[in-house]
Amino acid sequence: MLFKYTLLFVLLLLCTHGSSSHARPQLSIGRVLVARGHKVAFAGYNETLPSWMQGYPEIEPIGMGAYPMDHAFYEAFARNFIFPDEESDSFEEMMFWVDILFKSYLGELAFYRQLLMDRPIDVVICDFTAESCIDAAHEAGIPFIVTATSTNLSLDASQPYVPMLFESPWTTYEHAPFIDRLYETFILPAKRIATWMKYIEIGRSTKRAMGIEPYGYFSNRWRDGLVLITNFMGLEATRPLPANMFLIGPLISSEYPPLTEELRAFLDAHRRSIYVGFGTITILPAHRIAIILRALLRAHQDGLVDGVVWALARTATDPESMPRTLTVDGVAHSIEDMRTGRHPVVRLLDHAPQRAILHHPSTQLFITHCGLSSVVETAEAGVPFLGLPLFSDQPSNALKLEQLGAGLWLRRPQTNEAALAAALRRLLAADSSERASFRVNAARVQSIVRIANRAHERAADIVELATIPGAIAAHASAALRMPWWKARNYDLYLFVALFIGAFVYAAISALRYAMHTILAAKQKQKQA
Missing domain, CATH: 3.40.50.2000 (Glycogen Phosphorylase B;)
Incomplete structure (x- = not known):
């Protein structure tokens, strides 16, 4: 018997720090869900909410107050990373954004906690930049879905032949020379590890202060929900995906503002x-x-x-x-x-x-x-x-x-x-x-x-799937519940390697013993 909805659920779409690239796919999914009879609300900061909500009158807007990234923030970012004529360091760019995300985390988490208590919300969709949204939903025990613009953002989707770095001159390492692979895989991460660890510790202490158990890299929390990648194969490098991750992009609307x-x-x-x-x-x-x-x-x-x-x-x-x-x-x-x-x-x-x-x-x-x-x-x-x-x-x-x-x-x-x-x-x-x-x-x-772009209905299906008890857990890989060495069968490889090594050692030892015995017997015959 199929699971059936007895009541309409309220869907909360949250996109706080991304640009329209982050908001529009969520709103496109929301439109399909409204057409199916569900109630949909979209939360965002007051500065960006009106422009994002244009063309979506069926979705309820929820204002979050003044935007922490005001014009002065964007002006500072531009003067540091856009105005210079030389290439800027993408890692420093990211740290600039991470800093403001940490500063706004506390206020956002308090807002989301209150919102999830005040409203009968059945499922939450969070942009990957809204880590506080993901944490609030997880804490409240509400099923959540993360929308992200690239599979590169998830450690669970990483592959050794695909660069994790956005500034890499390679989309894959198929034709990359050895020195480039060595630099991007080992040398560059080693140069950045001290700064990265500093921000990880800031994130841990911030979460602890708010009663959230730290979980390391930001995408680790995604394992407890479903993930929608608002991109498409062709622009994304081909790779196997985790069971809870779905490539459903680009999710652009068939309707758009006309020319004046x-x-x-x-x-x-x-x-x-x-x-x-x-x-x-x-x-x-x-x-x-x-x-x-x-x-x-x-x-x-x-x-x-x-x-x-x-x-x-x-x-x-x-x-x-x-x-x-x-x-x-x-x-x-x-x-x-x-x-x-x-x-x-x-x-x-x-x-x-x-x-x-x-x-x-x-x-x-x-x-x-x-x-x-x-x-x-x-x-x-x-x-x-x-x-x-x-x-x-x-x-x-x-x-x-x-x-x-x-x-x-x-x-x-x-x-x-x-x-x-x-x-x-x-x-x-x-x-x-x-x-x-x-x-x-x-x-x-x-x-x-x-x-x-025909995946709008499929994306809405996945949102409905998240509301079915046990559906998210069914998409969680068993590897995440196993020790890393067991999930990759390293213990079996080690056992087989040791077994083969022991067998070879025993065979060589037996052969040496046999040769020694034969030579000793021949020596005795000569002496006799």
Whole structure:
């Protein structure tokens, strides 16, 4: 007899520190569950909640108060890790974020504890950055599901042939030289271990202070729930997954905000347009904006492009990040004209309907930071990309999409006018031998993404599965309840090795004894 729901359950979706790449998949799952008759609520900080909830009126919003990552935080992050022209250390970037996560942990845990006591919640979905959400659900005995953007985030999904480091120049070690494998597997972790252990101890003491039993690496707690990876095979390196982990990405909605009339008219009139976007949390420095704009204006002079739409997002809130004017070949271009719609070629917008722009037939290229949402959305639209990644998983995403043949990417030190001009020519010039292949490969990746994106119902099934008594436990690997040496049969290997060693030793000893006996007998015969 099938398990049947007797009452609708309340689903709480929690995404506190991630960007839209983290929130939108949760909301997409929530929409399916509401259609099935379940009650769904989504909790987030007041600053981000309104923008994330647009288009999801069926889901109840729950405000968590003021966002600890205010504009000053993002400005400090940008000045430390985005403004410099050299590559930043991804480990230092991560520690910058980890620090704010620890500082907000106490307040968030108290909020979640109270919320779980006040409401009859049957299952909780937590973004992997909301460790306090996971801890609160586990403490309350409520089934929980973790959403994460990559299998690389889980130790249980790690494989020795797949780099765990987002900054690795390899998606797998299949073709990596010995020295790179040695450096990434042993030398680099050894250099970082002291800092990492310091933060692990901070995490342990923080949890103990709140009555939470520490559990080491953050993904270890995921073993007590189910895990949804909001990515897809093709962008993710192929590997076996733990039984409680499901690859159900990209989970992008079939609905998205439409073009404004002004923007539609602009794109209709500019049939060879480029869309530029660096995500919702990035602040770019003025000199890099100027470099990109000059390269685009020269591409216009060369006939490669006739229109540019650039969504500034958080950069628009930082006046110091915007140049005043640009001069290209003696012609002055006003940034103010670009922002007010008076420039004939470039539109600089505070915000833009990204997916609607990507799906417009005039859009020939997406210049992107390669955040997961942007990578998925350009792939789903079949538009080639030029990646200018900045931090976190962005270089890894750019590398993977380039290997699929859907575009090109430049490292930060390479982001100069000459390199941009060369890349734009390869991607857009009518006489470029590569232009057609980029478009063909983008269409191929589009097909992969659209098929992978049919997993919304499957994701909702997994959420319902979590509410069935014993279902989560059934997905827990027995290896997690066994000593590491027993789970890997190392004791058997040791026994067999010792047995073979003893057998060989006994055989050699017997042979030596037999030879010694025979030689001794022959010696006696000679003496006789």
